[in-house]
Amino acid sequence: xxxxxxxxxxxxxxxxxxxxxxxxxxxxxxxxxxxxxxxxxxxxxxxxxxxxxxxxxxxxxxxxxxxxxxxxxxxxxxxxxxxxxxxxxxxxxxxxxxxxxxxxxxxxxxxxxxxxxxxxxxxxxxxxxxxxxxxxxxxxxxxxxxxxxxxxxxxxxxxxxxxxxxxxxxxxxxxxxxxxxxxxxxxxxxxxxxxxxxxxxxxxxxxxxxxxxxxxxxxxxxxxxxxxxxxxxxxxxxxxxxxxxxxxxxxxxxxxxxxxxxxxxxxxxxxxxxxxxxxxxxxxxxxxxxxxxxxxxxxxxxxxxxxxxxxxxxxxxxxxxxxxxxxxxxxxxxxxxxxxxxxxxxxxxxxxxxxxxxxxxxxxxxxxxxxxxxxxxxxxxxxxxxxxxxxxxxxxxxxxxxxxxxxxxxxxxxxxxxxxxxxxxxxxxxxxxxxxxxxxxxxxxxxxxx
Ligand code: PLP
Numbered sequence: 001x002x003x004x005x006x007x008x009x010x011x012x013x014x015x016x017x018x019x020x021x022x023x024x025x026x027x028x029x030x031x032x033x034x035x036x037x038x039x040x041x042x043x044x045x046x047x048x049x050x051x052x053x054x055x056x057x058x059x060x061x062x063x064x065x066x067x068x069x070x071x072x073x074x075x076x077x078x079x080x081x082x083x084x085x086x087x088x089x090x091x092x093x094x095x096x097x098x099x100x101x102x103x104x105x106x107x108x109x110x111x112x113x114x115x116x117x118x119x120x121x122x123x124x125x126x127x128x129x130x131x132x133x134x135x136x137x138x139x140x141x142x143x144x145x146x147x148x149x150x151x152x153x154x155x156x157x158x159x160x161x162x163x164x165x166x167x168x169x170x171x172x173x174x175x176x177x178x179x180x181x182x183x184x185x186x187x188x189x190x191x192x193x194x195x196x197x198x199x200x201x202x203x204x205x206x207x208x209x210x211x212x213x214x215x216x217x218x219x220x221x222x223x224x225x226x227x228x229x230x231x232x233x234x235x236x237x238x239x240x241x242x243x244x245x246x247x248x249x250x251x252x253x254x255x256x257x258x259x260x261x262x263x264x265x266x267x268x269x270x271x272x273x274x275x276x277x278x279x280x281x282x283x284x285x286x287x288x289x290x291x292x293x294x295x296x297x298x299x300x301x302x303x304x305x306x307x308x309x310x311x312x313x314x315x316x317x318x319x320x321x322x323x324x325x326x327x328x329x330x331x332x333x334x335x336x337x338x339x340x341x342x343x344x345x346x347x348x349x350x351x352x353x354x355x356x357x358x359x360x361x362x363x364x365x366x367x368x369x370x371x372x373x374x375x376x377x378x379x380x381x382x383x384x385x386x387x388x389x390x391x392x393x394x395x396x397x398x399x400x401x402x403x404x405x406x407x408x409x410x411x412x413x414x415x416x417x418x419x420x421x422x423x424x425x426x427x428x429x430x431x432x433x434x435x436x437x438x439x440x441x442x443x444x445x446x447x448x449x450x
Contacts (some may be wrong), residue, residue, distance in 0.1 A: 001035055001036055001043060003045060003046055003047035003406075004035070004045050005046050006035040007035075007045050008035070008044060008045025008046055009033075009045075009281055010120045011033040011045070012031075012033050015031055015033070016177060019031075019097070020381065022166060022427055025159065025298070026094055030134070030388055031047055032044055034324045036064075036065075037052070037064030037065060038063075038064050038065050039063040039064060039065070039422070039424065040052055040063050040064075040422050040424065040425050040426075041064070042064060042409070047408070048283070049147040049407060050404070050407055050408065050420065051408050051409065051421075051429060051432060051433045052064070052409045052422070053408055053409060053410055053411060053419055053420065053421050053433050053437070054409055054411035054418070054420055055367075055420050055421060055422050056283065057278070057283075058220060058221075058252050058257070058278065058418075058420045059277075059278035059279060059282060059283040060282045060422050061255055061256050061257060061278070061279035061282050061328075061333070061337075061367075061395060061422055061423045062282045062324055062327060062328060062333060062422060062423065062424055063282075063422040063423075063424045064423075064428075065356075066144075066284075066324070066327060067329045068074060068323050068326075069281070069282070069284055069320055069323045069324050069327060070284075071323070072283065072319050072322065072323030073284060073316060073319060073320050074209075075319070076091060076254070076315060076320070077316060078314050080315050081190045081315065081316055082311075082314060082315060082316070083158045083315055084113070084310070085308060085309070085310070085311075085312035085313050086200060089313065089315055089318070091315050091318040091319040091322055091439055092112070092167075092313040092315065092318045094322050095110075095112075095313075095318040095319075095321040095322050095325070096109075096110040096112070096313075096318075096327045098321070098322060098326070099276070099280065099289065099291060099325070100230075100291065101319075102261040102262065102325075103269040103274055103291045104181070104262065104264050104265065104271075105270030105272070105293065106270075106293055106294040107272075107273070107274055107291040107292060107293050108269075108291075108292075108297075108447060109291070109292040109294075109295065109297040110289050110290070110292070111126075111289055111290045111305075111307075111311060111312070112287070112288075112289045112309075112313035112315070112317075112318070113277070113287075113288040113289055113290070113312065114286045114287065114288060114309060114311055114312075114314045114317075115145075115276035115277045115286050116144075116145050116150075116236075116249075116251035116252075116275065116276075116278065116288050116289070116290040116414075117144070117145025117146050117150040117151075117288075118145075118147060118288055118309065119145075119251065119275035119276065119277055120144045120145045120147075120149065120150040120153070120239075120249060120289040121145070121147045121148070121149045121150055121291050122252070122290050122307055123212075123247050123249075123275050123290045124136055124149045124153070124212060124214070124294065124298055124303075125149070125246075125306075125307055126245075126273060126290065126299075126300075127143075127211040127212035127245035127247060127272075127273065127296075128211045128212075129298050129300075129305075129306070130245060130299045131210075131211040131212075131243065131244070131245060132211075132423065133167070133208065133209055133211040134154050134167075134168050134209060134211065135168045135170055135205060135209050135210045135211060136149070136168055136169055136170070136210070136211055136212045136213075136214060137171070137172060137202070137205070137212070137213045137214070137244075137257060138153040138154070138155055138169065138170075138171060138172075138209055138213070138214045138215070139155050139172060139174035139215060139219070140155040140156070140170065140171050140172070140173055140174075140189060141155055141156060141173075141174060141176065141219055141222035141223065141225065142154060142155040142156065142174075142215070142216055142219055142222055142249075143155075143156055143158065143216075143219075143220070143221040143222065144214065144216075144251075145237065145248055145251070146158070146162075148410075148428070149168075152168070152169040152197030153169045153214060155171050156222060156264065157386075157387040161336045169370045170201065170294075171203055172197060172201045173194065173196060173197060173316040174176060174219065174225065174227070174415070175187075175190045175191055175194035175225070175227055175231050176192060176216065176223075176225050176229075177190040177228065178280065178360070178361045178363070178372060178380065179380065181197075182197065186229070186230060187228035187250050188230070190228050190235070191227075191228040191229060191230045191231045191234065192230075192416060194228075194231060195230075195231065195234040195235070195238065198213070198235065198238060199202070199238055202238065202242060202244075202432070207242040207244070209245075210242065210244050211244070211245060212240055212244060212246070212247050212273075212327050213235060213238075213244055213245075213246055213247070214247040214248075214249055214276055215235065215247070215248060215249065216233070216248075216250075216251075216252065216253060217232070217248045217249070217250055217253045217258075217262070217263035217267070218253045218258055218368060219256075219262050219344050220252035220253060220368070220418075221252070221413055223363075223370050223372065223413075223416050223418075224363055224364045224368050224369060224370035224418060225268065225363070226364065228367060228396070232243040232248075232264070232267045232269045232338025233267065233268065233269055235269075236269050236270075236271070239272075242272050242363050245273065245296070246271040246272050246273075247271055247273045247274070247275065248262075248263075248264055248269075248271040248273075248274050248275075249274075249275045250262050250263055250264070250274050250275060250276050251275055251276060251277045251278055251288065252278060254274070254276045254278070254279055254365070254366065255276065255278070255280050255325075255328070255334075256279055256328060256333055256334040256337045256367075256423040257279060257337065257366055257367060257368045257420070257423065258365050258366040259334065259335075259337045259338025259339075259341055259342070259365055259366030259367070259370050260334065260338070260366070261277075261334055262274065266312070266365070271293075272292075272295070272296055273291065273292055273296065274290070274291040275288070275289075275290055275292065276288060276289055276290075276291065277289070279337035279423075280321050280324065280325070281315070281317060281320040281321040281323075282324055284320045285314070285316050285317040286311075286314075287314070287317035287318070287320070287321055289435045293434055304389040309318075321414065328423070330389045331424075333423045333424055334423065336367055336423060336425075337366040337367045337423035338365075340367065340425060340430060341364065341365055341366040341367055341369070341425065342365075342426050344430050344431075345364075345367065345369055345419060345430055345434075346364070346365075346369070347372065348360045348430070348431070348434050349364075349369055349419065349434070350362050352437065353371070354433065355438070356438075356441045356442075356444070357377060357443065357445055357447055357448045357450035358373045358374060358375075358383060358441055358444035358445045358447070358448050359371050359372070359373060359374075359444075360372045360373065360374035360377055364370055364419070366423070367419075367420060367421050367422070367423050367425065368419070368420055369418060369419040370416050370417070370418045370419075371414060371416060371417050371418075371419070371441075372415065372416055373395075373396070373399075373415045373417065373444050374415070374448070375447065375448050375449055376448065376449045376450075377448075377450070382414070382415035383395050383396065383415045383444055383447060383448075384396050384414065384415050386414060386427070387414065388414070393438050394441070394447075395444055395446075395447040396412055396414075396417075396444075397439065398443040398444075398446075399412070399417065399440055399443045399444045400417075401443075402439070402442070402443045403417075403436055403437060406436035406439060406440060407436060408436040408437060408440070410437070410440075417432075419437070421433065421435075
């Protein structure tokens with residue numbers, strides 16, 4: 001693409017005049033005008049190209065502009081752009097079949113939504129109607145989306161400003177050995193004590209009041225917190241004991257991100273409901289959904305499900321999901337994510353950590369990794385305070401700016417950077433990106449006590 005700074009300026013001006021951006025003080029942001037993208041890269045109008053180590057919002061699992069998916073969207077648009085959710089439509093049914101085939105257990109019915117938050121909203125609604133109970137339990141260090149139920153069960157600061165009527169959301173601590181709340185020294189202790197803490201919380205809330213426990217299989221935005229052995233199986237067992245619906249939120253972790261179709265596959269657990277979005281079609285057209293167990297689906301066999309969306313199972317979105325899932329299967333994209341994580345990203349990040357006093361912990365799997373940045377490796381004090389803004393966040397802002405100067409688009413959240421490239425990324429691209437990351441970490445090292 002030929003640089004065109006004047007066109008970039010025009011996009012910037014129109015954006016500033018008329019687009020109201022998410023999660024932002026509108027006067028304090030400078031959105032980068034983007035001209036295009038392909039594969040693992042996107043570029044601006046000034047001739048700068050960025051290797052996308054954030055997969056946008058951790059959703060472009062097959063990279064930008066995958067030719068088979070672009071072609072499928074074009075064909076579907078020519079054939080049938082839209083059709084109301086009450087009709088049986090070929091691509092809607094085929095996409096549901098392809099998802100159901102990949103979900104664990106008997107989660108064989110799909111309710112389609114436009115994205116992740118709506119999937120969470122509907123999963124919570126199904127659990128409450130199925131059990132007749134009012135409350136939902138979720139962890140601190142979680143993000144489940146920004147609609148009413150989804151933001152109330154979210155366990156991080158984006159909830160705070162929305163906490164106006166949060167009845168029914170109960171939070172507890174999930175396992176996180178590096179910053180253990182349970183004085184644990186091993187993964188086994190962390191797992192056992194986190195399960196005991198969950199069970200105690202259920203006892204004090206009243207087991208008969210709890211409709212669901214919802215967990216991100218691998219909490220994503222909260223820091224790629226891979227659960228310790230036995231934890232998810234233990235939650236499954238506790239839910240069964242108290243008749244609680246177990247929901248796994250795989251909006252970020254699903255469709256290849258962890259090197260499996262669903263992250264639940266790594267842990268041998270079958271929840272009652274799975275929420276998904278993002279990677280199901282890499283976000284080429286908005287799409288999400290809930291995969292529903294036979295038992296919960298049966299609740300709504302004779303009784304109407306009181307929920308729906310004009311665009312539920314949108315043909316253009318479902319057509320793109322069919323093409324995405326087929327392309328991922330044909331091209332071994334999930335296997336690529338698994339092997340590149342295990343053989344390239346993981347080992348390289350551990351080497352980088354050894355060189356940098358700012359890297360406290362490396363954790364992850366597949367193309368789903370986090371570096372926990374610290375001021376002091378001994379005390380594990382985070383490089384910036386929890387939810388820091390402005391001057392307090394300067395060390396992370398300097399690190400991110402250094403990445404961008406080097407042509408790398410990083411994912412940054414609080415004191416962490418996540419390495420979350422597309423599942424299609426090549427070894428050469430990983431090495432190119434990690435070389436930039438390695439150098440940029442110098443900016444973080446400068447703020448350590450080392
Ligand atoms: N659940 C999880 C685990 C997520 O990571 C996200 C978004 O990042 C959501 C739900 C919300 O999805 P959406 O932004 O598509 O509504």
